[in-house]
Amino acid sequence: MLPALVQKTMYRLCSSLSTRSSNIESVYLYGSVALKDYIEGSSDIDFLAIVRKPPTQSDIQAILSAHEEVEVEIPNTDIMGAYILLDDLGKKPSEISSLLNYYNKQLHTNGEGADLNPITWWILKKHGIRMYGSELTFDYDIEINSLLGYVISNLNSYWVNWIDRLESKLSSVNLSDHINAERLDSAVEWCTLGMLRQLYTIKEHNITSKIxxxxxxxxELPEKWHGLIHEAISIKRLKPNHYYGSQIERLTDLVALLKFLHLEANRLFTIQMKMIR
Structure with a gap:
């Protein structure tokens, strides 16, 4: 059973789309909802709409109007998703012939904010939830090497940049400095759970939610990291439960944990690639 807000939001969007355009074949949910880990006020509602033909300007306006209507009626929900052709499922954004993306409460025709990658395709194929239209057969292939390659590349670029920024912040503070607790809460939740997801995928060849x-x-990790991980979980659930009296100590441990996860994930990835070869 879907969370009430997800059900209400997607029912309203699909209804509004269907009355404005005949070009929508199906609408599916993926992301945290499909992984049964949606948290109201903390999680996005991720969807993918399959269109029958490349959207015309009239279709684009109809889709935009449908989203604007939903935003007015249900303003406190974060929804994001893409409109693509059936033949483009499983492809990279650069290979998709026609792509509309609803992101940050705006409809983009240039692919901005598109969340289409091997993780998206994996969740959609294995856990996707049909909300509207025809039931589809997802016959595209997601090779485990492709999934692991994407994850390690993301780890060594996006997540390393996070580590560098946090380490730079740590090196510039002293005991008398004030560290914004709310910003650090955000970093603890986002980075800890985000990088643990990377480790999980590399080690288990599967995908899990942040929680x-x-x-x-x-x-799986040494006990010294458990307090920080518990903090990240409680922040994600919007019920912060802090284990640290010092923000500097918390930032120090966060940087150390992220470095540990980075090294461990790369170590495991290297071993697995050698075994495959």
Whole structure:
């Protein structure tokens, strides 16, 4: 059973789309909802709409109007998704012939904010939830090497940039400095659970939610990291429960944990690639 806000939002969007355009074949949910880990006020509602033909300017206006109507009626929900052709499922954004993306409460025709990658295709194929239209057969292939390659590349670019920024912040503060607790809360939740998801995928050849990754970390990682991981889980659930009296100490441990996860994920990836070869 879907969370009430997800059900209400997607029912309204699909209804509005269907009355404005005949070009929508199906609408599916993926992301945290499909992984059964949606948290109201903390999670996005991720969807993918399959269109029958490349959207015309009239279709684009109809889709925009449908989203504007939903935003007015249900303003406190974060929804994001793409409109693509059936033949483009499983492809890279650069290979997709026609792509509309609703992101940050705006409809983009240039692919901005598109969340289409091997993780998206994996979740959609294995856990996608049909909300509207025809039931589809997702016959595209997602090779495990492709999934792992994407994850390690993301780890060594996006997540390394996070580590560098946090380490730079740590090196510039002293005991008398004030560290914004709310900003650090955000970094603890986003980075800890985000990088644990990368580790989980590389080690288990599967995908889990952020909360799932947190509990996986508690199970698999040394006990010294458990307090920080518990913090990240509680922040994600919008019920912050802090284990640290010092923000500097918390930032220090966060940087150390992220470095540990980065090294461990790369170590495991290297071993697995050698075994495959």
């Amino acid at each position: 799932g990754a947190g509990y996986y970390g508690i199970k």
